[in-house]
Amino acid sequence: MNTPTHIPNAEVLLKTLAEKLEPLLRENTALVGIHSGGVWLMQKLLDLLAPTIAEKGIEHGTLDVSFYRDDYAQRGLKSENRPSQIPFEVHNKHIILIDDVFYTGRTTRAAMNELFDYGRPASITLVALINRGGRELPIAPQIVAADIPLDATQNLQLVQNADNSLSLQLINNKAQT
């Protein structure tokens, strides 16, 4: 039995992430959360960094990358997807993408492709709560709260609890071919 390494408290990590993110918040910047975990994180970050966000006029939006995923041909559409909402002009904006667990980089690629269909951003920065290792593309987050290297059979997920708090859940999938 492969017991998980120490799984940190998501709310504590979130505070670290907020501290690291704050210096990046300048004028003409927008936060974009990737469904679902990235959106939960973004909402918390909007609260934690509210004064700076108001001062710099930081806008925000959400992306559901279902229509841009590279595994659509194998897996099809998920039965649940939500509309992406980008209520601001992407052209020339500094975009900060927010994801929960960075793994292969394929979600980030999909998110970038989708963003470019809204306009040409000035820059894109990737922020993730955790980098679990295992990337398959030349993409990496610039800011993470923790690095937790995991095995391919393990699956780390961000979960939203009934009281609106966030926590991390590690699932071990043994039988994988």
Next chain:
Amino acid sequence: MNNPQLDTDGRLRHLLSIEGLPKKILNQILDTAESFVGVAEREVKKVPLLRGKTVCNLFFENSTRTRTTFEIAAKRLSADVISLNVGTSSQSKGETILDTVDNLIAMHADMFVVRHSQSGAAHFIAKHVPDHIHVINAGDGRHSHPTQGLLDLFTIRKYKPELHNLRVAIVGDVLHSRVARSEIHALTTLGVPEVRVIAPKTLLPAQVEKLGVHVFHDIKAGLKDVDVVMMLRLQNERMNGAMLPSAQEYFKTYGLTQEKLSLAKPDAIVLHPGPMNRGVEIDSSVADGAQSVILPQVTYGIAIRMAVMAILSGGQPSASQGSTSQGTGS
């Protein structure tokens, strides 16, 4: 009897009629369409889902509007689209439907959108095609026109999200309508408590009450306090024999005017599948009025067709059991 629309895993494989679709799939289509509405409002109105796929519009019967909306939907999904008016090409030379289909499969078509004046044509093609090919019914005879039914549902849900509290009236030529029956099924499946049909006896199918609807022959009584008025087109071209005295007479009795509409709830919406016969089933002042959602229906129709194609096309046939994210490499 198995449902030809679903694969062995219960996923949508063809869209042939609304009847037989579980609530889960109806909601999946409507929810996915919600995401596609936003795509049409962006700078780039396309997503790459159907890149490299070929969608073939097979129209054995003319319908410019339906064909156009399917074409736009497929193109916004990045598919290549071929539209064939088969009535005017091979069929007139004596080729059978299945020969036409086989030839297009040999050209690597991936999806067929089928319109035919005969009921069951799309089913017939769906039974014939190999596993990786998908068929969408774009209207067959009097039988079914599922994407029209779905876009009506979507429009209703958009304006009146509380389906559990709605009173919906379907007005007009239910007998010849492709959508009325599917619509009644779908509305009931999604929890609409009261569906009424309003029509003269001659334009109602026998035993329509068995579908669980309330039947009215008097439009004034029927429209009282409804939230949604769905007008049906008077199907002149399908009408044989004297079912109606005259168009003017019909308008007087069943045509939707502001006066009759005022009997419905003040915020009731009016739908019409188009093309409209102004002055026959609907008055211009209603069609162009504040309560009309007839043009939004057209816009949402694209999103619905995109959703259906996107759901059908993705994923491998259920033969690949226990698939991983890595694909099969075949």
